[in-house]
Amino acid sequence: MNSSHMLQVENLSKYFGGVKAVNSVSFDLAEGELLGIIGPNGSGKTTVVNCITGFVKPDSGKILYLNQNITRWAPYKIINLGIARTFQMVRPFYQLPAFKNIIIPLYSPRVKRLAGGKYGDRDAVALDLLEEVGFERDSFVSYKVASALPQGYLKRLELAKGIALRPDLLILDELFSGLSLAEVASIVPIIEKLRFQGKTILMIEHRLKELFRIADRVIVLNFGEKIADGLPKEVLDSEEVKKAYLGSEEG
Amino acid sequence: MMKKRKERIDRGIKARSEDIFALSSLREMIYLLIPRAIPVLGLLVVSPFLSAYWQEVFISTAIYALLAISWDLLASCGLVSLGQSLFYGIGSYIAGALNYYLGWSPLFTIPVATIGGGVLCTIFLLPVLRLRGIYFAMVTLVLPLMFLRLVEATRILGGTEGLTGLDSFPTQLTALYVIQLALLAALFGFRRIMGSDYGLIIMGINDNDRSVMNAGINIFWYKTQVLFLASAVGSFAGAFGTHMDMFAGMPGFALDYSIMPVAAAVVGGMGTFAGPMVGSFILVPLSEILRALGALRIVFYGLFLVVFIVALPEGLFHYIQRKYHQFERWVEVEK
Numbered sequence: 001m002n003s004s005h006m007l008q009v010e011n012l013s014k015y016f017g018g019v020k021a022v023n024s025v026s027f028d029l030a031e032g033e034l035l036g037i038i039g040p041n042g043s044g045k046t047t048v049v050n051c052i053t054g055f056v057k058p059d060s061g062k063i064l065y066l067n068q069n070i071t072r073w074a075p076y077k078i079i080n081l082g083i084a085r086t087f088q089m090v091r092p093f094y095q096l097p098a099f100k101n102i103i104i105p106l107y108s109p110r111v112k113r114l115a116g117g118k119y120g121d122r123d124a125v126a127l128d129l130l131e132e133v134g135f136e137r138d139s140f141v142s143y144k145v146a147s148a149l150p151q152g153y154l155k156r157l158e159l160a161k162g163i164a165l166r167p168d169l170l171i172l173d174e175l176f177s178g179l180s181l182a183e184v185a186s187i188v189p190i191i192e193k194l195r196f197q198g199k200t201i202l203m204i205e206h207r208l209k210e211l212f213r214i215a216d217r218v219i220v221l222n223f224g225e226k227i228a229d230g231l232p233k234e235v236l237d238s239e240e241v242k243k244a245y246l247g248s249e250e251g
Numbered sequence: 252m253m254k255k256r257k258e259r260i261d262r263g264i265k266a267r268s269e270d271i272f273a274l275s276s277l278r279e280m281i282y283l284l285i286p287r288a289i290p291v292l293g294l295l296v297v298s299p300f301l302s303a304y305w306q307e308v309f310i311s312t313a314i315y316a317l318l319a320i321s322w323d324l325l326a327s328c329g330l331v332s333l334g335q336s337l338f339y340g341i342g343s344y345i346a347g348a349l350n351y352y353l354g355w356s357p358l359f360t361i362p363v364a365t366i367g368g369g370v371l372c373t374i375f376l377l378p379v380l381r382l383r384g385i386y387f388a389m390v391t392l393v394l395p396l397m398f399l400r401l402v403e404a405t406r407i408l409g410g411t412e413g414l415t416g417l418d419s420f421p422t423q424l425t426a427l428y429v430i431q432l433a434l435l436a437a438l439f440g441f442r443r444i445m446g447s448d449y450g451l452i453i454m455g456i457n458d459n460d461r462s463v464m465n466a467g468i469n470i471f472w473y474k475t476q477v478l479f480l481a482s483a484v485g486s487f488a489g490a491f492g493t494h495m496d497m498f499a500g501m502p503g504f505a506l507d508y509s510i511m512p513v514a515a516a517v518v519g520g521m522g523t524f525a526g527p528m529v530g531s532f533i534l535v536p537l538s539e540i541l542r543a544l545g546a547l548r549i550v551f552y553g554l555f556l557v558v559f560i561v562a563l564p565e566g567l568f569h570y571i572q573r574k575y576h577q578f579e580r581w582v583e584v585e586k
Contacts, residue, residue: 053465055461055464055465074464074469075464075465076464076467076468076469076470079464079465079466079467080467084465084467085465087461087462087465091459091461091462091465092459092462093454093455093458093459093462094458094459095454095458096451096454096455096458100451103448103451104451104452104455104462104463104466104468105466105467106448107448107449107451107452107466107468108466108467108468109467109468110467111467122448161462161465161466164466165466165467
């Protein structure tokens with residue numbers, strides 16, 4: 001066990017009824033790494049993330065974060081340790097203006113602690129964060145009610161909510177899905193900037209082309225089992241991965 | 252063919268947000284002050300001039316208004332309560348017992364019942380706090396009925412007779428002012444809370460609780476705090492009502508105290524605290540006026556409720572607020 005490992009997942013299993021959503025999956029994540037998780041639909045990617053962040057309790061296996069066992073912890077405890085995630089299906093607070101959405105993570109114990117007790121003007125910090133993820137400052141889009149925002153902005157809002165928590169490990173669950181090529185191209189630099197700031201990133205992605213360009217390493221899940229783990233190029237050439245994707249719409 | 256639609260435009264105030272106003276003229280200050288001054292002056296100045304009978308109606312209205320405000324606070328956190336009488340009954344019995352057995356004056360029993368009732372009700376409801384919607388509602392509905400039968404069967408706290416001959420307030424005017432100040436404190440206090448960042452969390456829990464969890468916030472703890480605030484306000488109403496009636500007994504757990512706050516919130520408009528208060532100030536006096544109709548009272552009362560809810564589903568307060576803050580005009584749109 002290497003101490004530079006930020007996250008270690010050991011023999012993680014989760015069953016829904018008789019279905020093995022995740023079956024004895026193990027992987028680890030080094031500090032500063034960008035790891036991609038790919039796999040056909042229903043291969044258990046999101047369930048793995050749900051287990052790591054505590055939204056789903058795994059049936060067996062262990063999850064270590066910075067050598068601390070966080071298996072089956074409540075989500076808010078895990079998140080306050082420094083793990084933040086985005087949801088595949090965006091979960092904004094629809095009744096609130098976009099920047100007010102960011103206030104809620106800014107209110108978390110973690111951010112309060114990192115900011116040294118009392119927080120100043122949360123509104124200003126929230127507007128800065130939104131600008132960081134591409135809400136144009138002078139267009140008033142940050143003040144719009146979330147229910148009036150188009151999908152592209154909702155995805156950015158989801159990302160901003162994650163960044164607002166000042167995480168060390170950021171988990172992005174299909175951040176690119178439902179976005180146009182141009183929108184993806186504008187979000188990629190944001191992710192690269194986060195890496196430059198030293199954040200460790202775990203990305204679930206269906207958009208392989210974009211992912212392979214930025215990922216250090218990729219693991220592949222199929223029917224809840226890990227079938228490949230390596231550099232993007234190695235994974236792509238693996239026979240088993242080809243077989244898994246063949247027949248599914250990913251081709 | 253030309254069709255018309257209503258266009259709504261916000262009135263030109265420089266900046267209007269939940270709690271910060273940037274005002275540039277006296278006119279704007281008056282514009283913002285009037286809606287806040289009317290309830291305060293209306294209550295404090297008008298009420299002493301009412302007849303003794305209507306003062307009593309007024310006090311009982313204010314008690315219902317407190318329960319309705321407490322209901323609205325729970326609802327803004329996604330907790331639908333059908334058991335406001337739990338809060339009322341617990342508060343009423345704590346104050347009653349302290350006065351009856353220990354001889355404490357209302358000056359002490361009411362604060363103790365407020366805090367104690369808040370703590371007790373929070374503990375009772377803690378196990379079901381993770382439930383939402385109808386499940387939470389069912390439990391709140393059942394609990395007061397359980398306490399009712401508990402008192403009846405075990406004959407504790409006076410059993411079916413209740414605790415009688417309790418101390419009242421020195422004068423009716425004292426009672427009138429105590430309840431009004433409490434009502435205004437709850438109204439403006441809760442509005443203030445909901446306008447702050449803390450209130451955003453509460454609204455967020457109602458809107459999307461998983462997203463609040465995902466923001467590293469312990470929603471169970473926040474719901475507990477809201478539950479405590481709401482039960483404390485309800486228990487205060489109960490403690491106050493008990494000293495007013497000089498009686499603590501099984502009627503404290505009656506269904507009236509559960510249903511009226513919900514009706515008031517629906518008629519007045521949910522989520523504003525002012526709405527449920529307005530609703531109470533319509534429904535409770537109306538029920539008194541309708542007493543003249545004798546047996547048909549409930550029929551007309553029900554009819555009024557139905558007509559009101561169908562005609563103004565958003566609630567009276569939301570309607571007035573919209574008219575006050577926005578211009579409306581008909582504009583022609585092309586079909």
